[in-house]
Amino acid sequence: MTVSNQTVQAVDTEIERLEESMIQFLSTLVEKRTVTGNERAGQEVMANKFESLGAAVDRWEPNPERLRGHSGYFETSTFEEVGYGGRPNVGARLDGVGEGNSLGLSGHIDVVSVTEREWDSDPWTLVRDDDRLIGRGSCDMKGGIAAYVTAVEALQAANVDLEGDLVLQSTIEEEAGGVGGVLSALERGYRPDAAVIPEPLDIPHIGTASAGVMYFRITVPGRTAHAGRAYAGVNALDKAVLLLQSLNDLDETRKGRIDYPRAYRADRRLEGHVTNLNIGVIDGGEWPSTVPGEVTLEGRIGWPPGETREQVRKEIRRTISNVATRDEWLAEHPPELSWFGWQAEPHEVPLDSRIARVSKTAAEDVTGNEGQFVGGHAGMDERFYKNYYDINAVSVGPYGENLHGPNEHTTVTSLTDTAKTLARIIMYYCGVASD
Amino acid sequence: MTVSNQTVQAVDTEIERLEESMIQFLSTLVEKRTVTGNERAGQEVMANKFESLGAAVDRWEPNPERLRGHSGYFETSTFEEVGYGGRPNVGARLDGVGEGNSLGLSGHIDVVSVTEREWDSDPWTLVRDDDRLIGRGSCDMKGGIAAYVTAVEALQAANVDLEGDLVLQSTIEEEAGGVGGVLSALERGYRPDAAVIPEPLDIPHIGTASAGVMYFRITVPGRTAHAGRAYAGVNALDKAVLLLQSLNDLDETRKGRIDYPRAYRADRRLEGHVTNLNIGVIDGGEWPSTVPGEVTLEGRIGWPPGETREQVRKEIRRTISNVATRDEWLAEHPPELSWFGWQAEPHEVPLDSRIARVSKTAAEDVTGNEGQFVGGHAGMDERFYKNYYDINAVSVGPYGENLHGPNEHTTVTSLTDTAKTLARIIMYYCGVASD
Incomplete structure (x- = not known):
């Protein structure tokens, strides 16, 4: 200098x-x-x-x-x-x-x-x-x-x-x-x-x-039926809620596990929030009187240096498949996971x-x-x-x-x-x- | 004759x-x-x-x-x-x-x-x-x-x-x-x-x-925030899940309480299903990276003779307000309930x-x-x-x-x-x- x-x-x-x-x-x-x-x-x-x-x-x-x-x-x-x-x-x-x-x-x-x-x-x-x-x-x-x-x-x-x-x-x-x-x-x-x-x-x-930032989409299958015969259908929204809860749990687990002080040195509010998983969009069903046959969730996961994209994808995949194996319907009709938009490491x-x-x-x-x-x-x-x-x-x-x-x-x-x-x-x- | x-x-x-x-x-x-x-x-x-x-x-x-x-x-x-x-x-x-x-x-x-x-x-x-x-x-x-x-x-x-x-x-x-x-x-x-x-x-x-048949819409408020600062927002989807669960519980309670043999005399599969509450449509959020600021649920309730429309509306209103009073955010920002389309007694x-x-x-x-x-x-x-x-x-x-x-x-x-x-x-x- x-x-x-x-x-x-x-x-x-x-x-x-x-x-x-x-x-x-x-x-x-x-x-x-x-x-x-x-x-x-x-x-x-x-x-x-x-x-x-x-x-x-x-x-x-x-x-x-x-x-x-x-x-x-x-x-x-x-x-x-x-x-x-x-x-x-x-x-x-x-x-x-x-x-x-x-x-x-x-x-x-x-x-x-x-x-x-x-x-x-x-x-x-x-x-x-x-x-x-x-x-x-x-x-x-x-x-x-x-x-x-x-x-x-x-x-x-x-x-x-x-x-x-x-x-x-x-x-x-x-x-x-x-x-x-x-x-x-x-x-x-x-x-x-x-x-x-x-x-x-x-x-x-x-x-x-x-940060790493990735968007993903989960398509949760159900089977439509008239509301009056809901027993003949499978409510995709109820299944989506199971996934939502597990993804929220995953977010909590990750927040407890992952720290990255650089991310909050200038803003202490971010401490404890250096990784975050957000389901930002939900869309499902066609009509009030029909059991929803499909629900789509769109989310974003963000994380600091320390994990690769593939490691993070694997954790989300595993979370979804854990939910699916515990549910009779989803075990036979697994949710579809895809990655779109932002895929930044x-x-x-x-x-x-x-x-x-x-x-x-x-x-x-x-x-x-x-x-x-x-x-x-x-x-x-x-x-x-x-x-x-x-x-x-x-x-x-x-x-x-x-x-x-x-x-x-x-x-x-x-x-x-x-x-x-x-x-x-x-x-x-x-x-x-x-x- | x-x-x-x-x-x-x-x-x-x-x-x-x-x-x-x-x-x-x-x-x-x-x-x-x-x-x-x-x-x-x-x-x-x-x-x-x-x-x-x-x-x-x-x-x-x-x-x-x-x-x-x-x-x-x-x-x-x-x-x-x-x-x-x-x-x-x-x-x-x-x-x-x-x-x-x-x-x-x-x-x-x-x-x-x-x-x-x-x-x-x-x-x-x-x-x-x-x-x-x-x-x-x-x-x-x-x-x-x-x-x-x-x-x-x-x-x-x-x-x-x-x-x-x-x-x-x-x-x-x-x-x-x-x-x-x-x-x-x-x-x-x-x-x-x-x-x-x-x-x-x-x-x-x-x-x-x-049957009585009514459609309703519940608008669940949240507060948007960037996913990376989700702590500054209120996730309307998480709040909607609380309502979904209580409405599902209400459906179960009603199914146990309400019987109407005429409804299943010709089709025994309908026994136990003479009343039904279905959330058929969910729509919420704008973007994967934004905490959802609003989620809308559209549902249908059907029921046999024995209750008036107002009695049924009251039970749904009460279910929603019970959820709201137990939740800090919803207590201050209550979900909006409206009735649209089918309103048949x-x-x-x-x-x-x-x-x-x-x-x-x-x-x-x-x-x-x-x-x-x-x-x-x-x-x-x-x-x-x-x-x-x-x-x-x-x-x-x-x-x-x-x-x-x-x-x-x-x-x-x-x-x-x-x-x-x-x-x-x-x-x-x-x-x-x-x-």
Whole structure:
């Protein structure tokens, strides 16, 4: 970390000067309504921005045929719904002047949908209220994107020559699993020595892990009959309740067994909840007067580093088959289990890795507070870097509230601090020629 | 019952002569695909038939405004979906020559929908296979309609002069609750001294009761949260399971408490099942990764004569509120209970009433077998006559298999016996002038 205080100070000054322009850029991104599956308008803005930084811009749509064989691949819900046509990723490379480490700066342009009536303001217009910046994507994660763009602009304005290359990218469908986004970028060859994704984990906390997340569907069979002759049928709902109870028991058992302090270091409410099994959707039966002949359960299991996807799948399979063997009907007509949507394995970055240490130091310097290594509670794009390419990727981003909810917001202070932190990480990690 | 054997014999002979024409008429009715809500084409056939019997035909659409205040009224599912426009009832009166009792012959023209792939033949084409007649509505209840029309034709062909009037009618939406059908006819003034509906209760068994049938919906509240922070939410599905279990317990309690031998005299499998509570539909949650914020249950309760609708509603209300008071969340956020669709009270005809006795004697004479007074296990149009106008109405109809299912069928023998039975009931009940 041989970067002079003078250089750091010059870059900070540029970032402060660029603050309004950063907010304006975030405002433009928020207006683009890039709900997952509909990313194009936002990606045009990003491509123009990368060009203005002097980079040759690469736009590409994910190729599902090429990705399908990858062990990180799964069919995302948005791919199933709308495919990958018209949904480009955008990448750019800024060459360094020397042989320093290359660093990736990656952000997802997609946001989750909104329920407009729950918002106090138009979710697609960035509203500034004192220090707060309110709007869909303000923290998750267009704010982080604006911050990393501003960091690069400031480095250029301060005439900082980096030794290593920067890989800038704006990707799609993180909210649906990121397969067509970060995984596609890695497969296209964007493989820096390390990567930073400015997800809103609230610097000085540094995200160094992500959770496994899988969706599953259980189809519980019964046999229809008229309600007046229910004895001739088999009530699939009663059978589904048996499964629900055993899955709830499994969740309790796992919660007692599995601990992962990183997941709750920054939020003690999460202690005891580092793994979770949720049945989120139930649907069954056709008519009040008919014994339900089929009930479908859709659930999600999340867990911290420590188990593979196959280990977790096996535990759920075993839970279901234990219920089935104890029930006469289900023993003959076993429930069907399938896995769909999110099939993400957890990842973990070594705490003594260079990118983790550099990030924490930078964030603590900028904020003046002590940070924690956090993470392991949400599924994240970072896993693709680590699990399949052995590239350490950390999350370094702003404060955020109401992610995925109404009145999502971040703060100007936090975005500016994030930009300063990212600029330092870039300089420390890639090296600076002029110093 | 002062009808000569000679007259009875002459009418029987006419019915045998009309057998092919009866089957042909049934075939025409089956082709009309009169699924509830779409009755018009079948009603045109019926109107023409009534005209051919020399009656002035009355066609009318139900007037929901006039019916709404009636205590037998409820909004049927088909009224909600398509209204009553273009769905006429058809009525006709054949005056008797004297002062005998008037008798109503009523049949519903509507049928339930089909799942074509489950059928071995086209459900909308009557297929004769030896004695069997297969097709949607063959037994429920276009067969019974063809039989009563044939009975009247035979009486006319045999020059039998009835002392009392006959009221003939073909009504709509029995399958959805009959409000716009038989209730509308009664409100229009068709109120004979007694009525027979040739539902397929399999002569010589005579239907003298029907079940109460009500649909209800329970909306169970929760509070959404992301699955990873389930502790911040309240799982509506877990709460719904509490209700399901208590409703299942209530069903068991009621089954142990309530007996009604008429409901299982002809089918011992129904013993112990004269009341039944079925949750037929469950729907809840939005997404696998979200704690379900609301779950909806839709159910049906059926019960034999002995309880009013309000008594049954109260027992369900109490069951739900007992669950709610024992649960911290539900105590503050009680489930919502509403009643929709079928809201039929049970009915019972005295076994010593003239129409019941006459019907049993006639059916036993024709079939040569001993009959039972049955009923009380299904909701039926007959209730409107008895409960609101004190008109005894019985069910006297053919053998039937697979009602509402694939390959619904009756038999030629049974239809002919039904026609003979109905002709005798008419003569015995209305009186014959020429004898």
